[in-house]
Amino acid sequence: MPIDPDFPKNHAVIGKSKDPLSDNYHIIWGPGKLAEAAFDENVKADYVARNEEIKPMGIHGTFVAVDWDSCIADGICLMSCPVKVFEWYKNPGKVLRRDRADYTDKANPVKEADCIWCMACVEVCPTKAIKVDQANVEIHEKEIASFN
Ligand code: F3S
Numbered sequence: 001m002p003i004d005p006d007f008p009k010n011h012a013v014i015g016k017s018k019d020p021l022s023d024n025y026h027i028i029w030g031p032g033k034l035a036e037a038a039f040d041e042n043v044k045a046d047y048v049a050r051n052e053e054i055k056p057m058g059i060h061g062t063f064v065a066v067d068w069d070s071c072i073a074d075g076i077c078l079m080s081c082p083v084k085v086f087e088w089y090k091n092p093g094k095v096l097r098r099d100r101a102d103y104t105d106k107a108n109p110v111k112e113a114d115c116i117w118c119m120a121c122v123e124v125c126p127t128k129a130i131k132v133d134q135a136n137v138e139i140h141e142k143e144i145a146s147f148n
């Protein structure tokens with residue numbers, strides 16, 4: 001199932017995440033659900049190799065939002081973004097496919113504010129895990145402010 005287009009209404013804020021390489025924060029929305037990642041053979045194999053259980057992770061980001069339960073670590077979004085909004089969660093600062101830690105890795109939207117709304121990431125993601133919406137900037141700002 002692709003990312004829920006109405007996730008800010010249908011989900012709650014469950015945390016915020018800091019980019020390990022900058023002072024940027026993004027919101028995490030939940031609850032998550034078992035979706036494409038839980039049924040993908042590459043992802044499942046790498047969870048088994050790590051001896052870890054696949055658990056719901058939720059949606060990272062608000063105006064550039066990635067549903068981590070649908071992200072199968074394809075990597076095309078990281079390489080397609082002209083302004084490098086995304087990096088690998090488990091390999092910060094890196095954006096190439098060969099840089100993914102393994103298929104348990106995720107596209108981390110660490111530079112939402114740099115988005116120029118080109119929509120390349122939305123179009124290329126094979127599981128439609130990404131929603132980009134300028135209308136959600138205000139929601140992001142309100143939620144981030146509530147943490148301070
Ligand atoms: Fe990049 Fe996607 Fe924005 S490709 S510029 S994050 S719409």
Ligand code: F3S
Nearest residue numbers: 071072074075077125
């Ligand atoms: Fe994940 Fe889709 Fe990007 S599967 S790595 S969000 S292209």
